[in-house]
Amino acid sequence: MAEQFSDSPRLTPIVRRGRRFSPIWIVPVVAGLLGLWLAWKYYEERGPEITVHFETAEGVVAGKTAIMCRSVNVGTVGNISLTENLKGVLVTMQMTSEATRLLTKDAQIWVVRPRYGASGVSGLSTIVSGSYIELEPGLSKEPRREFIGLEQPPVTPKGVPGLHVTLLTDEAGGIAPGSPILYKGLGAGKIESRTFHPENGKVEFNAFIGAEYANLVRSNTKFWNVSGIDVQVGANGLHLHAGTLESLLLGGITFGQPTGAGSAPAVGDGAVFALYDSLEDTKKFVMKNSVPFLLLFTGSVRGLSEDAPVEFRGVRIGTVSGVSFRYLPNDAARRVPVLIQIDPGLITNLSSDSTEPAERFVEQAVVGGLRASLKTGSFLTGQLYVDLDFQKDAQPATVVELEGYRVIPTIGSGLSELQDKASALLDKLQALPLDETVRKATEALAAIKSTAEKLDQTVGGYGENGPLYQDISKTLHQLEETLRSVRTLTDTLERKPNSLIFGKPGRVAPPKGSPNQ
Amino acid sequence: MSEFDPKSAAAHGLALCHVCGLVSPVREEQCPRCGGGLHLRRRESVQRTWALTIAALVLYFPANLLPVLRVESFAGAQQNTIMGGVIQFWQEADYPVAIIIFVASVVIPVIKIIFIVALCLASQTGRRPRTMTRLYRVTEFIGRWSMVDVFVVAILVAVVQLGSTISIHPGAGALSFAAVVVLTMFAAMSFDPRLIWDAAAQSEDAAAPSEVVMR
Numbered sequence: 001m002a003e004q005f006s007d008s009p010r011l012t013p014i015v016r017r018g019r020r021f022s023p024i025w026i027v028p029v030v031a032g033l034l035g036l037w038l039a040w041k042y043y044e045e046r047g048p049e050i051t052v053h054f055e056t057a058e059g060v061v062a063g064k065t066a067i068m069c070r071s072v073n074v075g076t077v078g079n080i081s082l083t084e085n086l087k088g089v090l091v092t093m094q095m096t097s098e099a100t101r102l103l104t105k106d107a108q109i110w111v112v113r114p115r116y117g118a119s120g121v122s123g124l125s126t127i128v129s130g131s132y133i134e135l136e137p138g139l140s141k142e143p144r145r146e147f148i149g150l151e152q153p154p155v156t157p158k159g160v161p162g163l164h165v166t167l168l169t170d171e172a173g174g175i176a177p178g179s180p181i182l183y184k185g186l187g188a189g190k191i192e193s194r195t196f197h198p199e200n201g202k203v204e205f206n207a208f209i210g211a212e213y214a215n216l217v218r219s220n221t222k223f224w225n226v227s228g229i230d231v232q233v234g235a236n237g238l239h240l241h242a243g244t245l246e247s248l249l250l251g252g253i254t255f256g257q258p259t260g261a262g263s264a265p266a267v268g269d270g271a272v273f274a275l276y277d278s279l280e281d282t283k284k285f286v287m288k289n290s291v292p293f294l295l296l297f298t299g300s301v302r303g304l305s306e307d308a309p310v311e312f313r314g315v316r317i318g319t320v321s322g323v324s325f326r327y328l329p330n331d332a333a334r335r336v337p338v339l340i341q342i343d344p345g346l347i348t349n350l351s352s353d354s355t356e357p358a359e360r361f362v363e364q365a366v367v368g369g370l371r372a373s374l375k376t377g378s379f380l381t382g383q384l385y386v387d388l389d390f391q392k393d394a395q396p397a398t399v400v401e402l403e404g405y406r407v408i409p410t411i412g413s414g415l416s417e418l419q420d421k422a423s424a425l426l427d428k429l430q431a432l433p434l435d436e437t438v439r440k441a442t443e444a445l446a447a448i449k450s451t452a453e454k455l456d457q458t459v460g461g462y463g464e465n466g467p468l469y470q471d472i473s474k475t476l477h478q479l480e481e482t483l484r485s486v487r488t489l490t491d492t493l494e495r496k497p498n499s500l501i502f503g504k505p506g507r508v509a510p511p512k513g514s515p516n517q
Numbered sequence: 518m519s520e521f522d523p524k525s526a527a528a529h530g531l532a533l534c535h536v537c538g539l540v541s542p543v544r545e546e547q548c549p550r551c552g553g554g555l556h557l558r559r560r561e562s563v564q565r566t567w568a569l570t571i572a573a574l575v576l577y578f579p580a581n582l583l584p585v586l587r588v589e590s591f592a593g594a595q596q597n598t599i600m601g602g603v604i605q606f607w608q609e610a611d612y613p614v615a616i617i618i619f620v621a622s623v624v625i626p627v628i629k630i631i632f633i634v635a636l637c638l639a640s641q642t643g644r645r646p647r648t649m650t651r652l653y654r655v656t657e658f659i660g661r662w663s664m665v666d667v668f669v670v671a672i673l674v675a676v677v678q679l680g681s682t683i684s685i686h687p688g689a690g691a692l693s694f695a696a697v698v699v700l701t702m703f704a705a706m707s708f709d710p711r712l713i714w715d716a717a718a719q720s721e722d723a724a725a726p727s728e729v730v731m732r
Contacts, residue, residue: 024561024569031572034576035575042579064595
């Protein structure tokens with residue numbers, strides 16, 4: 001081959017060594033930086049992964065359903081699986097990094113689907129767009145990665161300032177999540193959730209009260225139901241009271257301070273209140289804590305019902321919780337056992353958490369003469385109540401324990417005492433000589449009558465038509481005439497004292513040209 | 518001894534113009550016909566190829582891990598990676614489409630990168646020059662087909678813009694993927710296949726004496 005080029009001058013190639021590093025290496029460096037930046041961005045945006053337990057994954061699509069917080073996307077559903085016990089679904093969600101601080105202990109998560117409820121229609125947009133998952137951040141700072149999803153969206157967002165209180169009642173009474181809470185007829189808050197506790201048969205409501213009304217909720221505030229129409233028939237006629245139309249349809253709760261109650265301390269989140277059926281119910285007696293005591297009455301306790309009041313000098317301190325022989329089955333004297341519950345907080349200012357101080361207080365009081373007795377609360381209905389009071393002449397006694405109950409000694413029941421007194425009175429009445437007394441009284445009355453008649457006759461002569469009256473009248477008339485003539489005489493004498501000698505001037509003509517005329 | 522085959526034009530100081538293809542003495546430094554620069558071989562060919570291949574390899578990961586498409590509709594936003602799309606098509610029993618996307622978007626870039634790495638190594642060792650030249654031809658040929666994905670994304674983004682109803686945006690993955698394809702194409706372009714033969718000639722030179730001895 002070399003020979004082919006022999007005719008041309010042999011050329012020596014210029015061999016130039018390339019630069020050791022070509023500037024082309026900038027390309028992989030830039031690519032590497034770009035790759036690192038993308039990877040960093042990816043992991044930066046990639047927030048924590050959370051697991052949420054739902055009852056059903058209806059409308060939730062793996063890899064598609066978004067997690068929103070106030071309409072801002074903060075994550076995507078990653079995986080959906082059934083729980084171990086097949087009672088629910090576990091939804092894992094890949095959150096964005098900015099959502100990290102939203103995932104706190106009291107954050108709430110629920111699926112937004114079209115709903116029709118007490119608070120209206122919600123989630124209509126999800127009919128078209130498909131369900132999404134709403135994350136409501138809480139106020140806590142404590143992070144959390146596993147959540148229990150709510151089946152119903154909370155009525156009030158967590159972040160809204162206000163007060164969350166718990167209301168306990170025996171009957172839901174038409175109150176449902178979304179029902180308004182009114183204060184003097186103004187919407188102060190809403191019921192957020194309703195749960196039934198089978199263990200104590202109570203219905204629990206979680207209520208939210210707006211910030212401007214939160215200060216009105218004090219520890220002595222009463223909540224009562226104002227649902228429906230209140231009809232009262234009384235001495236003043238028919239009273240019909242209805243709340244707002246909203247409370248009529250959705251049920252409603254109102255709250256207020258009991259009349260005459262002083263200012264109580266404000267309450268914090270999570271305070272528990274009783275929910276009363278009506279305003280009247282709020283005035284009824286409610287025990288916060290109770291210590292049981294047994295009373296043994298020798299007489300009949302007819303008229304003493306359960307829930308009858310236990311009073312100390314007229315102030316209610318407890319309730320009769322039961323009247324039954326089963327509390328003391330083997331009592332030879334067949335005394336009637338009455339179980340009462342006393343609220344220790346009402347007799348002492350001791351801590352009502354422990355019953356010990358209250359028991360000791362009662363023991364000391366019994367030594368000091370505290371006795372129980374039955375008294376009639378209403379003579380009309382014969383209702384009895386238990387009265388506790390110090391008896392000065394009481395036999396010395398102490399609190400004994402029978403069948404596990406502390407027994408407060410009693411004195412004769414009010415009714416039996418009354419019966420005794422009544423029969424004694426009747427006996428005395430019977431012993432009185434009533435017939436004779438009545439006869440004598442009749443005679444005396446007859447004598448009085450005849451005397452009165454005689455007196456009447458006697459007095460009759462001095463009447464207007466009597467002769468004495470006529471005589472006196474005539475005499476007085478004459479006397480009046482006499483007095484008039486005497487007066488005329490004195491007048492004349494005053495003017496012309498000489499008339500006594502010359503006679504009356506009218507009798508003679510006065511002289512002519514008299515300067516006096 | 519020069520690094521070129523004595524039978525080659527380079528050994529005689531003749532260079533091919535990169536632009537017009539005129540063979541002229543490399544001493545001239547500029548093509549007498551078109552004025553282009555004269556080099557015996559493409560400048561810094563192996564270095565450039567390596568650099569571009571490494572860059573492509575680096576960007577291959579974000580290209581496959583990051584979403585290429587973000588579809589925003591009233592039903593919410595949805596992001597898809599290339600493999601996600603392949604899996605989705607496969608699950609929907611659209612096997613041909615799934616295979617096409619998989620081959621064009623995942624297999625071909627990988628094959629290309631592997632081939633180019635093999636070529637670079639061959640340009641230094643000079644082993645199996647014929648096979649390597651075939652590899653080079655294949656690489657040159659398949660290069661442009663990888664752009665299918667990028668074209669699809671570009672067309673979708675341009676066409677489907679219905680405001681709030683539905684709109685499609687390219688993801689970071691699409692850009693990375695386009696970069697991978699472009700970089701591999703540049704890498705293949707910057708590779709000078711003659712280097713394979715140069716290396717092969719050298720290794721033959723080295724091997725020949727031993728062969729003689731063996732005989």
